[in-house]
Amino acid sequence: MSTPQQASNPDRRIDLDWVRILAFGLLIFYHVGMLYVSWGFHIKSEHRLTWLEPVMLVLNPWRLSLLFLVSGVASRFMLGKYRLAVFARARSARLLIPLIFGMFVIVPPQSYLQIVESFGYPQGFVDYYLQHYLTFSAQFCPTPCIVQPTWNHLWFVVYLWVYTMALAAVLSLWPAADRIGGRLGAVLAGPWLLVLPCLLFAAWRLALAPVFPSTHALFGDWYNHADYATSFLIGFLLAREGGIWRDIERQRWLALMLAAACFTAFILIYAGVLPRSPMLRWLAGAAYGGYQWTAMVAVLGFARRHLKADGPVRRYLTDAILPYYIVHQTAIIVIAHALRGSGLSAGSEAGIVIAGTALTCVISYEIARRIRWLRPLFGLRTEPRSPAGIAQQQPA
Numbered sequence: 001m002s003t004p005q006q007a008s009n010p011d012r013r014i015d016l017d018w019v020r021i022l023a024f025g026l027l028i029f030y031h032v033g034m035l036y037v038s039w040g041f042h043i044k045s046e047h048r049l050t051w052l053e054p055v056m057l058v059l060n061p062w063r064l065s066l067l068f069l070v071s072g073v074a075s076r077f078m079l080g081k082y083r084l085a086v087f088a089r090a091r092s093a094r095l096l097i098p099l100i101f102g103m104f105v106i107v108p109p110q111s112y113l114q115i116v117e118s119f120g121y122p123q124g125f126v127d128y129y130l131q132h133y134l135t136f137s138a139q140f141c142p143t144p145c146i147v148q149p150t151w152n153h154l155w156f157v158v159y160l161w162v163y164t165m166a167l168a169a170v171l172s173l174w175p176a177a178d179r180i181g182g183r184l185g186a187v188l189a190g191p192w193l194l195v196l197p198c199l200l201f202a203a204w205r206l207a208l209a210p211v212f213p214s215t216h217a218l219f220g221d222w223y224n225h226a227d228y229a230t231s232f233l234i235g236f237l238l239a240r241e242g243g244i245w246r247d248i249e250r251q252r253w254l255a256l257m258l259a260a261a262c263f264t265a266f267i268l269i270y271a272g273v274l275p276r277s278p279m280l281r282w283l284a285g286a287a288y289g290g291y292q293w294t295a296m297v298a299v300l301g302f303a304r305r306h307l308k309a310d311g312p313v314r315r316y317l318t319d320a321i322l323p324y325y326i327v328h329q330t331a332i333i334v335i336a337h338a339l340r341g342s343g344l345s346a347g348s349e350a351g352i353v354i355a356g357t358a359l360t361c362v363i364s365y366e367i368a369r370r371i372r373w374l375r376p377l378f379g380l381r382t383e384p385r386s387p388a389g390i391a392q393q394q395p396a
Helices: 004-008 014-033 052-059 063-079 084-106 108-119 125-131 152-173 175-187 190-194 196-207 222-238 242-250 252-270 278-306 312-338 346-368
Strands: 137-139 146-148
Touching (some): 014 052, 014 278, 052 252, 063 175, 063 278, 108 125, 108 146, 152 175, 152 312, 190 242, 190 278
């Protein structure tokens, strides 16, 4: 059932604004968690929390795919308002300006502290920045080589820009391509909504992930491209298919139960509870792909059902979330490094990192939004945005 707000203005998707806000908000907690698990990260805490890894795996398979899907929806709505050339120019300015600013101003402290902790680099930040960061080469090898300058967490911005420009190129050559959404909506009607995309995501996991592990380096990152570009394209093609969105809402509980079953199967194999075998590795990959899609459907369905409230909080966070994203990982790494050797417990340390990161994000945004020339550097329009929903904005 659509809400009165959605019925009166089908292009206003407050629910997807909230999904985007909450998904980006989880990044603070997720990246703080990266300090404590065995997965590779720029620096590590002295503490290890073995129980945290399965918890983070609840989010890991679908959180970024969901953001690309929501960005695809927003791109479709924008193309309903602007000419293709205007759309491409606006997206390039919105994404590339903060990317370049981030690579040369926001990200360098992350790389500096990484080499300080990994290699014992003795010089100060200015020496590192001038002598190493600006050399455009791979250095501090081989554990692993650090390519500098780098985009680190801003890879998401790079990938989104590439997919957006690829979409614009296809539409310029084949303007009718966006009409495929109607046919796709018909194919996915009913129970097929929870079947066919699962098969696609499982195929990418089984065929590409073993050969092309995740790098976020753009070139050669083919599993991630298949995963994220598929999500982006699904969002774009289905953005205006009202029947599909009603199906997503109606099947939210079934999607949640299927997601729980897929995740359970995956985690049992991942944790080694079941004996290792080629068949079980295949099953784990299939379960991972199924979990990706059914979890996204569950999130979107419950959001469409329950996240209807609009107001100043939604409008504030919709504007703030991209600047928060740009600065959050640098804040995490700088604060965590400063606490190294403090003797704090893992809980106290993590609490300080989370609180300090949140405060840094708020202060950075409050400064950036008040200074006209800073606004585009943090992904904000030169003029404050109107209080609109996801269809009237340019989300990252």
